[in-house]
Amino acid sequence: MIREILISLGTRCAPAFRQMGYRYAAVACVGRAGRCARAWAPHQAKSREQITQALADVPAHAEAAAIFGSGPCLDLPMDLLLQRFRRLYLVDVAHPPAARRLARRNPAIRLVDRDLTGVAAALHDPGQEQPPTPDNDAFADEPGLGLVVSANLVSQLPLVPLRHLRKRWPASDMTTFARDIIQAHLDHRRRFNCPTLLIGDIERRIVTPDGRTHAIEDPLFGLSLPAGIVEWDWSVAPVGEMPGGWSIVNRVRAVRLDSDRH
Numbered sequence: 001m002i003r004e005i006l007i008s009l010g011t012r013c014a015p016a017f018r019q020m021g022y023r024y025a026a027v028a029c030v031g032r033a034g035r036c037a038r039a040w041a042p043h044q045a046k047s048r049e050q051i052t053q054a055l056a057d058v059p060a061h062a063e064a065a066a067i068f069g070s071g072p073c074l075d076l077p078m079d080l081l082l083q084r085f086r087r088l089y090l091v092d093v094a095h096p097p098a099a100r101r102l103a104r105r106n107p108a109i110r111l112v113d114r115d116l117t118g119v120a121a122a123l124h125d126p127g128q129e130q131p132p133t134p135d136n137d138a139f140a141d142e143p144g145l146g147l148v149v150s151a152n153l154v155s156q157l158p159l160v161p162l163r164h165l166r167k168r169w170p171a172s173d174m175t176t177f178a179r180d181i182i183q184a185h186l187d188h189r190r191r192f193n194c195p196t197l198l199i200g201d202i203e204r205r206i207v208t209p210d211g212r213t214h215a216i217e218d219p220l221f222g223l224s225l226p227a228g229i230v231e232w233d234w235s236v237a238p239v240g241e242m243p244g245g246w247s248i249v250n251r252v253r254a255v256r257l258d259s260d261r262h
């Protein structure tokens with residue numbers, strides 16, 4: 001608990017996003033990453049490996065990379081990224097202490113506070129009269145951009161907005177709204193002319209204490225990611241993390257979304 005309070009105090013998050021619950025969610029994620037470090041390590045290693053492979057296709061003249069959903073940066077090959085790029089943009093609604101420490105030590109790192117759904121500010125605005133439309137053009141005009149990574153972010157994008165939509169416009173179609181957020185994130189790729197890698201959950205498996213699959217949930221609300229380079233299981237809530245011996249396993253896919261590949 002004390003650890004969570006310290007992480008929360010050290011997390012950079014704009015007041016409006018804080019009030020919406022983004023800091024709370026980011027701190028919960030960092031806390032779980034600490035408790036489940038051993039179970040999460042293979043997933044983080046595979047994520048780093050995919051980003052490392054994408055680095056091989058970065059054009060020679062590129063100077064910058066943008067990482068969407070950077071959070072505590074546990075899934076990033078930070079040394080390689082810093083060797084390769086003069087500007088490394090870490091983009092998130094909340095920057096936990098680990099990201100802030102990295103930025104202090106490395107002048108190439110720029111922390112960018114940004115909502116990547118395009119709906120958060122409007123959902124928070126009391127003057128907003130109807131549900132906002134998701135959209136995202138972050139870094140579309142960034143010169144010298146050579147790599148874009150969506151790092152274990154896509155399934156998280158609808159969660160906070162859905163809570164606010166439910167409160168303010170309860171008659172809305174929640175599934176359509178969530179899907180529109182995810183689709184806007186996938187469409188964002190069209191704005192880039194460089195290797196664009198998405199690593200994200202495609203399935204959530206709820207497992208009973210005796211190891212049987214109890215339910216399979218769809219974190220993408222009915223949308224599918226394009227075929228991927230590779231998939232793996234992420235033991236996101238290993239036995240011991242949830243009450244009664246239950247556990248959760250996410251299926252993760254790494255996908256190249258470069259516009260010239262589709």
Ligand SMILES: C[S@@+](CC[C@H](N)C(=O)[O-])C[C@H]1O[C@@H](n2cnc3c(N)ncnc32)[C@H](O)[C@@H]1O
Pocket residue numbers: 022025026029068069070071072073074075091092093094114115116117120151152153156157
């Ligand atoms: C599962 S965590 C992954 C963090 C990081 N990639 C890692 O593995 O260390 C998801 C991240 O997405 C961020 N996030 C959630 N919604 C966001 C939004 N609308 N815009 C930008 N970042 C968001 C959270 O703050 C969190 O840092």
